[in-house]
Amino acid sequence: MAVPLKKLRLKDLPKLKNVLSNNQSQGAINLASSLCHQNQIEEIIARQEEEDNEDTEIIFSKLELLELHGLPRLKRFCSQNYTFKFPLLQSVTITECPRLTAFCSGAIHAPQLQNVRVTSEYGESHIDIWMTDLNATIQHRFTIQEVISTTKSMALNAKNITMIRDVFPEVRTLYVESFTDEGVTFPYSFLERFPKLDKLYVEHSSFGEIFPSQDEILDFMGKIPLVEKLHIAYLDQLKSIWKDASQLPPIHQDLIKSLEVESCHSLVKLAPSSASFQNLWKLSISGCHQLVYLVTSSTAKSLVSLLGLKINDCKKMEEIVLNENNEDVEGGITFNQLRRIKLTDMPSLKMFSSQSQTFEFPELKVIELTGCLEMKMFCPGVLETPELSRVKIEEHEMKWKDKGDLNKTIEMLSSVKV
Template sequence: MALNVENIKMIRDVFPEVRTLYVESFKDEGVTFPHSFLERFPMLKKLYVENSSFEKVFSPQDEIIDFMGKIPPFEKLHIAYLDQLKSIWKDDSQLPPIHQNLIKRLEVESCHSLVMLAPSFASFQNMQKLFISGCHQLVYLVTSSTTKSLVSLKWLGINDCKKMEEIVLHENNEGVEGGITLNQLQRIELTDMPSLKMFSSQSLTFEFPELEVIEITGCHEMKMFCPGALETPELSRVKIEEHEMKWKDKKDLNKTVEMLCSAKV
């Protein structure tokens, strides 16, 4: 089902069979996301929010307290062409885990004003696929504490984010002192990010026990993966621009990135 600002006002019934909902074309200045209508779709699995003027999607708890237990536990969130969007989850929002922990797939496309993907306390324990593209105000993707929660992530893809300098920003947090392990991550794709320098600029230890493929294209400032220790026992393919290296044995990822980056000059 697709709802815009005109027909959403006519919705009165409950739609228990709707699994995919598009919320689109809310163009009025200062318009807010219509949380109250989501309770009419109790079996919702996929939520698409597109072509609207929302500055945020999920408001702070005190603004939507009446709907906290009624918003369905959707598994996929797709956000696209929200030119005014500053944040998806507000810094002071304490949404119940159902809206972060149960999301399996998050896609954010062409949100040119987005300055923060998620607050530092965000937890995405069931996230399997994360794709971001065309978000030119993002300087980093997620904090180290949020990254530590991505225990189910299998595929990370980031494309055309002009200002992004690193993927993981390390904040002073005792919970990540022992390093970050992403047990399920199999594939990393980083494309067309002219400001990207490293995956993380701090000396964090990253363990990727299932990582098989890394592809980096159009990230000309990137000279190494990260300064910290890396564990990538299953990594078999690294591709930077048209240069590719396939491994049969465990190799040094940082040295490989440095070598392939030198080869592309």
């Protein structure tokens, strides 16, 4: 006979997406369930693949305490139309779960429930909201002034945006997601309601672009916060992040420190040639199959703070830096701080840059190439890499004790690729 589980605590499992299937969950948790800092969890109870009937009853016969903390991707306890019964549940605490807009789709029976806490940060004075309905409590948290004044992360979607009338003075992390109507535009004006915002996640929506041109938003200049981290993912209709129809430099690019773009299959240009990323230290691009190049040479000259460059699974990308004028760049291009370059699954990539210009990497130490079978040299111009000590192509690796020739190394290692 199976012994009932008395306590479940999960920590540091970054790829975990759900905790239990419905048949595992019935009566399984005896005393307390605590989930902490699981970055990928989207729901607690998952539907079995072979299950057809959603009219299922799940009973947590001994559960007294439920705590959900630091789950940035959690959307529901369960997305299926199950009936949940918690005969002994007394307390629910939810902290730092900005996407949790409802507990579940089905009915909830928790006759002993006395305390529901929906708060912004564990350790702060708790804001108790209790309206005899767990779903209503969670949905109502954005309209409670005490929560508005303390919450530090929030999810904005096509449903709750119509209910928002307030300013959120402490929100630093905002998720904009699930805007899927055809022709929908990014709700740029709403960013004014988050004056301290420094991290912006835009995901799973149908936006064609994110930031308008300066010409179109003169009334908002100085009112919209300038974010330091921008994460864009799963925007199938996205053609451009910054609108490229103005003579003025694009907005919201000069203070960005981290830019991550993932699975935007229609994106044709990362940024206009006038973009300057002087403060950018992390650049990660993956699954953007329409990009033929990463940046122009003029934008590349601005990447003076870049520490790491990672590009993965961009099927059409032929080069990283494009010389848009086919002329030598005055003074060459120097990546002052770049220490590591990692390029993976780039079947069309031929070179870092096809133009004969000078590239200097005074701090570059590591280059890794995997699945870049067309790349036979780094660039045809002058190349300075005084600190480079490790070059890895597929499973072949070369370590240097003294200064080496990167072009010759790539050519040699490419010739032995399997």
